[in-house]
Amino acid sequence: MPMLGSSASTLPRPKPCLESYARSQAVKSNRRPNLSSKSAQSPPCSKIRDYPLAISTALYQGEPVAAIVAESPSLAEDAAELIQVEYESLEPVLDAEQALEDKSILHQEMGTNKVWNGVFEYGDVDKSFQEAAYVVHIDRLHFHRFSSTPLENNVVIAEWNPKDDHIYYSCNNSFPSFAIQFLAAHLTVHIDRIRVQTADIGGSFGIKITNYPQMAVCALASKKSGGRPIKWVETRSEHMTSSAHGNERTFRDTRVALDKDGVITAIASRHIDDCGAYPRYEPLGCVIWSQVFPGVYQFKNARIDFTQAVTNKCPVGPNRGYSRMQHLWFLERVVDICAHEIGIPADEMRLRNYIQPEEFPYTTPNGCVYDSGNYPKMLEIAKQLIGWDGWKKKQAELRKEGRLIGIGIGTTLDSGTNNFGQSQIVNPGAPFSGNSQGANCKLDIYGEVVVAVGSCPQGQGHETTAAQVVADVLSISPDLISVRTGFDTERNVHTGFSGTYASQFAVSGLSAVHGAAQKLKTEMKRLAAFVLETKEDDLEFSTGAQGPEVRANSTGKSINYWGLANIVNVNSAVLPPELHEITLNCRYIWRAPFKVPDKQKKYGNLTLTYASQLHIAVVEVDRETFIPKILDYVAVDDCGTVINPPIVEGQVYGATAHGIGAALLENCVYDAVGNMLTSTFSDYTPITALNMPTVRYGHIETPSPHSYSGAKGMGEGGAAPIHTISAALQDALFSNGIIIEDSFNNADTLFRAVVGREIYQADKLVKLDRRV
């Protein structure tokens, strides 16, 4: 199969002089697909022309400028070497705050680097500050750029059949129903002409949602080749430099009002988000964070001025914990810093500020409804698990020896099942709202139970849990159920929201499966009642000598699934007309009970379920090397009713590893001119078995009233370790006059803070205004 290779820009913002080379042969058609979308983006960023290959100016290192089709990857690489591009270097913009000065503009057609700005204001902020007993000012906090880097890179095979303009994709995109909405518009083909299939996917963590630019190039290359299938296998360096990173965010001029007991009454702050060179899934992140507006805390008054800017870095994508983790990290930093400033222990500070268990369902200041939770209980369990008192004692002793030991708490939320209506808060014209998922449950001709879902799992156990749900409905063993996962447009079970993302399968996917199974059961009952000449309420679903069956309690007569399927599919003359509507092939679309949020007030329920995580870490900063080392770690989780405990536990461990990696090892670093310095795994250093601590796991269950099973989505884990490790490092270093200003910390940053005194200096960053 011909392979696609690409030549990527090697300088930030290079201007190709040999334009004819730089333009891809594949896209040299009259229809150059522009990937920005009027429906996804509002002015001014809808003016951006986002081509899958750069046209005249490349905006970040790694941006593809040419595509080559060859018979093998090595030949494609040889050919790529023949492409000579002379770049003229322009002034790079690498910091979002600097970008907002608009001195060097990335997208001339937009005329500014500002993608979006909006103020989220609730309650009476000014009054709260007037009445505050304490006001804490925090000058700057910064959440770094990282990516959860799935182990399998992006892969696309595209085949554009010239006879009927049908495009077939086999790929690992993890939100295909979204991708086809972009692709159909920009390849100007009917959406029904695009078939997307996914098989097993080697991890995504949201990063594979945005590989549709490459999907577009492959399709066009196939078209140009007369319909041959074209395959693109991303290299790791391509992945690191040009697939997607998580959003980077800077928090400026934060002011926190507290009462005399240390209860936070208001927060005012300015947040600046960096979305890289092109807003692709963005500016959605400008509102997604507000799903967890107050985090786990009770404060009612807040004003957050939120701005997003483009910079000469890789575009961002919805990385695990998307947009919420940045905000939750910010809130946890605020809580720890305020606690320290006014002299309240970190655990006590949280207990005074948590939303209390009896307050659920709890409506946040911006109208989100937290379904259930018990944060104080989770704290209690986590403290027990880690041996809080013991560690406190040990910490005090070791501190006397000069050792830098910190104990940190991170409380966080994993909001699942989005209300896509929130997109209208950033783009009033967006034609999206609600959320839905489709499933199909049928008895096939020989009576096999087959379930299909519109998700594309990457090891989250969709097959297992979907089988469990259907088995429960039909009272049979899960082993008897075939689950068809992996997305396929031609299975006709998807909606425009189908895919695997945003912590929602347990709610949206399984609700769809449950609905389809119920529908099937209802039909089976009607049919069995006819065949067994009894009433529906006389019937029992069970497994007999001839496999799964429906039995009449009154007569003991039964019919197995083969018998039922036989009548409907190949023996239909025995069916009376009133039963002709029975198909035993039941499609069900589950729809989340959402309303469109109030766009002006930025008010409404944005997510259906709120799983919570409470982590505690004990961390030591080595006095000689400044290497931070985790001495102990516990993770307590609450995702409502647990459908499959080992799967939940596995997700918790996985998300914990991502968070620990992000906090201590994984950082997308750019130099002063925009070269990415971490473009291989050897430089980026994803967490390994050697630096992953043993995690002790605990959990509670507060069933969600918002899902049929009481379960909540929980795949993202709220990035709890990032908050927790920052808190532990903070605890270790408060007495050294240090404020943990950044979410990423390693020996270098800690050395520069503690010894060099260059960064993180508390006297420059934090000010307490004490009014009592």
Add this chain to the structure above:
Amino acid sequence: MPETIERVPIKLKVNGKSRAVSVEPRTLLVELLREGLDLTGTHVGCDTTYCGACTVLMNGAAVKSCTIYAVQADDAEIVTVEGLEIDGQLHPIQKAFGESYGLQCGYCTPGLLLSTYQLLSSNKQPNDKEIRKAIAGNTCRCTGYQNIFKAIRLAAQNTKGT
């Protein structure tokens, strides 16, 4: 770049079967296995000898096949994940990974199975530190390693005395 690319004949044994192939000198072992021999269970995650998704056994030692030229495997005996099963049954190490939820997406798993295989061939009862060290070159992005540690402990138990 030369007009025609030279090819080198090599012989090797893969999963017990003798193979004679001719490869370009630059062909990596992983490319030969995946593209040439259709053994796609061996994966590529990084190309820089970090992730171990490409781990295979070469003459009994776990090696990263993305960092070995196919010509270096001339006369070698290679075992890939496809060669682990015994009489159509999953190898006890594979079973242990399944039972312990030691995989999610499974992309890292073939490499981890072979690193585990090598570990347990020389150390029947590895302690936690030895387990961590043995798989330090195998990146898993999904599981957070905890269940992989469990799987390897279980595999050690199940293969004791074999």
